[in-house]
Amino acid sequence: MTDRRQRLVFLLLSILICTALIFPGRDADHHGMPAAFLHYSSGSIIIRLKGCVPSPGIYRFPKHVTLETVINMTAPSLSGNIRDIKLLQRDLESGEIIEAVGRDQQHIEILIYNMKARERMLLGIPLDPDEMDLADWESLPGIGPKLAKTIMDNRQEYGVFGSFNTLERVPGVGDGKLKALKRYF
Numbered sequence: 001m002t003d004r005r006q007r008l009v010f011l012l013l014s015i016l017i018c019t020a021l022i023f024p025g026r027d028a029d030h031h032g033m034p035a036a037f038l039h040y041s042s043g044s045i046i047i048r049l050k051g052c053v054p055s056p057g058i059y060r061f062p063k064h065v066t067l068e069t070v071i072n073m074t075a076p077s078l079s080g081n082i083r084d085i086k087l088l089q090r091d092l093e094s095g096e097i098i099e100a101v102g103r104d105q106q107h108i109e110i111l112i113y114n115m116k117a118r119e120r121m122l123l124g125i126p127l128d129p130d131e132m133d134l135a136d137w138e139s140l141p142g143i144g145p146k147l148a149k150t151i152m153d154n155r156q157e158y159g160v161f162g163s164f165n166t167l168e169r170v171p172g173v174g175d176g177k178l179k180a181l182k183r184y185f
Helices: 002-022 067-074 076-081 117-123 134-138 145-158 164-169 175-184
Strands: 044-051 057-062 096-102 108-114
Touching: 044 067, 057 067, 067 076, 117 134, 134 145, 145 164, 164 175
Parallel strands: 044 096
Antiparallel strands: 044 057, 096 108
16 A cells, blocks of 8 residues: 555656646746846836945845835844934935945944946946046947046036936037937936
8 A cells, every 4th residue: 555655646746846847937027138137127226235244236126215224134233333323214226336334343334325337337227417427428338538528528517417318518429429328328
């Protein structure tokens, strides 16, 4: 009788394994994108954690997530060592870098700054023409050092662009250049 039960168990296990191989589960639809690159979506933000955190790297969170929530989810051991309550309540934005710097065993300083344009482009995070520096402009395809300086000088002289389309006021940026760059903004 035990021999018959063993064969039945073996048969059932074989059926389960075959079913799992024939009908693989559903996977998230990445639209053919490589797994290493996260595509930006308006319902979430992408940030990078670095410094004295247990798992530095790139993370995706829902919009309107606070720094406190991110710390509690990714580095709960740090949460009691951050004294700036106002900073902890700050909503994070896509493209920000959160760096935890340990000054000593009991005090952690949190620095928040923006990713450079090249990293934002790789992650599919839209650029803001009013927050870019000279190196950011130079990293864009079709923008050399001379045009990058012209763009920076124009912003300094006439004020912020406010939107991507306002770049047309810069000498040397025509319709063709705007069309080529639009996908990054």
